[in-house]
Amino acid sequence: MADTGEAFFSLLDLTEYEADALEELLLLGRTTAPDLAEATGIPKARIYGVLDSLAEAGYIQVIPGRPKRYQPHEPAEITDRAVENQRHAYERFREDVEAIEDSFVDAYAPVRDRDIDELRPTEDLFHVVDVGEPSERETRRLFRNAETAVYTLTKSFGYIDSVEVAMRDAVDRDVDVDVLMLAPDHLSESNREQQAAIRERLLEEFPGVSVRMIDRVLPWRGTLADPSMSYDSGEGLLLVEQEEIPNHHRQAAVTENPSFVAGFWQYFDLLWTHESRPAE
CATH class of the missing domain: 3.30.870.10 (Endonuclease Chain A)
Incomplete structure (x- = not known):
């Protein structure tokens, strides 16, 4: 199970702390940030940022309360969300490129006509x-x-x-x-x-x-x-x-x-x- 989890988490491009936190949550089911920090060894100064990133990615959910608790989504939902995140990332990248495509071409197309010695500093x-x-x-x-x-x-x-x-x-x-x-x-x-x-x-x-x-x-x-x-x-x-x-x-x-x-x-x-x- 550990090898399978490690292989999957590597596909998500998680940091080491994020992967450790998500794996521990999948094993525990639901817990608080301080308890998760203690269980994983993640510094308390970083655990909330790690959990925020996992929640933003859609891999875990935040349970309101005092204190707040954190719970992973079902494994099948996590794999579906991972695919969706990658699709959104690609779509955003494509939109960003298309938004500046015309100005980029206008700015750099003339470079092809310059002398090679002029070109080197901008390569x-x-x-x-x-x-x-x-x-x-x-x-x-x-x-x-x-x-x-x-x-x-x-x-x-x-x-x-x-x-x-x-x-x-x-x-x-x-x-x-x-x-x-x-x-x-x-x-x-x-x-x-x-x-x-x-x-x-x-x-x-x-x-x-x-x-x-x-x-x-x-x-x-x-x-x-x-x-x-x-x-x-x-x-x-x-x-x-x-x-x-x-x-x-x-x-x-x-x-x-x-x-x-x-x-x-x-x-x-x-x-x-x-x-x-x-x-x-």
Whole structure:
């Protein structure tokens, strides 16, 4: 049964925590978030975010009450929902591409007529990775490769566990790390609790990391490393904010194009300087 479950969960593109939580719920039937955290070893600061993702994906249901309880749907419903999620993800991707198809063609078709030496700087503007472990792996790489600075725009930095070692390595190498988080008023109750725990953790374990809060809900988030206004360095990972789509059905753009990174960093810097406030 374990091998079958592992094979199925891998098809769902779940994080390790999400897969562990869903499997345990299927075995337990119904339980509370703290009890599930204890049973699985998932940190309490992350369990609500994990359960929110599973509920958004349609794999579990939330039973109102004090405390709330969580219950998995029937296995057959989960498999049906998994197929439906993939279909919706594809349809959304197709619609997004069609929405910008004309402008994309108009912008890049003339490039074919340029000299090859002019073309090289615009090649490979970005490549796409799935959100979850693939995007977290790219984020770790950005921290490890950074030489001067890393800038992160995030809601609550809920993926800190997956990048902690790489971030600590960057800080130890005197790389500046700035984290811009969404103000708690714009988060769900569980995400507010998660963010508060992570902010406290950053304060205690990473006092050199600068954290600020912003009230504006932004259409993108991600991480930028070593941007340069001379356009000779910089890497980044960016994803569009799509609340209606669970994280594990989203994709992120990875770029090594210095001009692209510099442009996004200028946006980040304006937000950091003029629209954010220190974390409490």
